[in-house]
Amino acid sequence: MGVNLTEKWERDVRGVRVIDGFLSTAEQVAIVEDVRAVARMAPFIRPMTPRGRPLSVRMTSAGALGWVTDQKGYRYEVRHPSGEPWPPIPVRVRAVWDAVVPTARPPESCLVNWYGPDAKMGMHVDRDEADPAQPVVSISLGDDALFRIGNPERGGKTESLWLRSGDVLVMEGPARLLHHGVDRIAPGTSTLLDAPGRINLTLRVVT
Ligand SMILES: O=C(O)CCC(=O)C(=O)O
Numbered sequence: 001m002g003v004n005l006t007e008k009w010e011r012d013v014r015g016v017r018v019i020d021g022f023l024s025t026a027e028q029v030a031i032v033e034d035v036r037a038v039a040r041m042a043p044f045i046r047p048m049t050p051r052g053r054p055l056s057v058r059m060t061s062a063g064a065l066g067w068v069t070d071q072k073g074y075r076y077e078v079r080h081p082s083g084e085p086w087p088p089i090p091v092r093v094r095a096v097w098d099a100v101v102p103t104a105r106p107p108e109s110c111l112v113n114w115y116g117p118d119a120k121m122g123m124h125v126d127r128d129e130a131d132p133a134q135p136v137v138s139i140s141l142g143d144d145a146l147f148r149i150g151n152p153e154r155g156g157k158t159e160s161l162w163l164r165s166g167d168v169l170v171m172e173g174p175a176r177l178l179h180h181g182v183d184r185i186a187p188g189t190s191t192l193l194d195a196p197g198r199i200n201l202t203l204r205v206v207t
């Protein structure tokens with residue numbers, strides 16, 4: 001009888017699949033290099049909410065479409081604010097999608113979130129994508145993050161979990177539209193990046 005090793009490391013939190021330690025250290029190092037290459041072509045920016053408040057997270061994207069926010073609202077754009085197209089999704093990042101959601105459509109966007117020691121992300125639903133039947137896959141790199149999962153509606157009881165470097169999280173099925181956010185990161189818990197902080201990659205089908 002075969003043993004499904006992946007199963008051992010998979011947790012289910014309200015239907016959100018958390019795969020602990022999905023990426024080896026070598027894979028994490030390689031993906032950080034990929035992120036550096038993306039950021040050379042599409043530099044990180046500190047986006048503004050539609051109300052004009054800066055987010056604490058810095059962002060860029062790869063893929064056919066990149067998620068942006070400014071006075072015009074939350075949306076996907078085919079170009080970085082510089083006017084350049086977004087760089088392609090790195091092959092190694094795409095491979096994670098193929099491994100964890102093999103039956104999904106190909107990802108069209110990879111949002112790159114860079115959290116400094118004090119950055120966080122408020123509770124929200126990823127709802128700028130046309131087809132919520134398609135999953136969202138998130139990759140954590142660098143310092144640990146306290147991730148909170150809530151409900152389809154705002155408020156109510158929530159559950160928190162620590163996401164560590166190399167963990168992969170999948171929001172799919174009914175869990176695709178749950179509120180979620182990052183309360184804080186724990187600076188200095190990982191030595192993967194040059195400085196305290198965290199990088200999160202979020203792959204999505206947009207159209
Ligand atoms: O940083 C994370 O783990 C979550 C990011 C997220 O929810 C998003 O980019 O929509």
Ligand SMILES: [Fe+2]
Pocket residue numbers: 124125126180
């Ligand atoms: Fe999100």
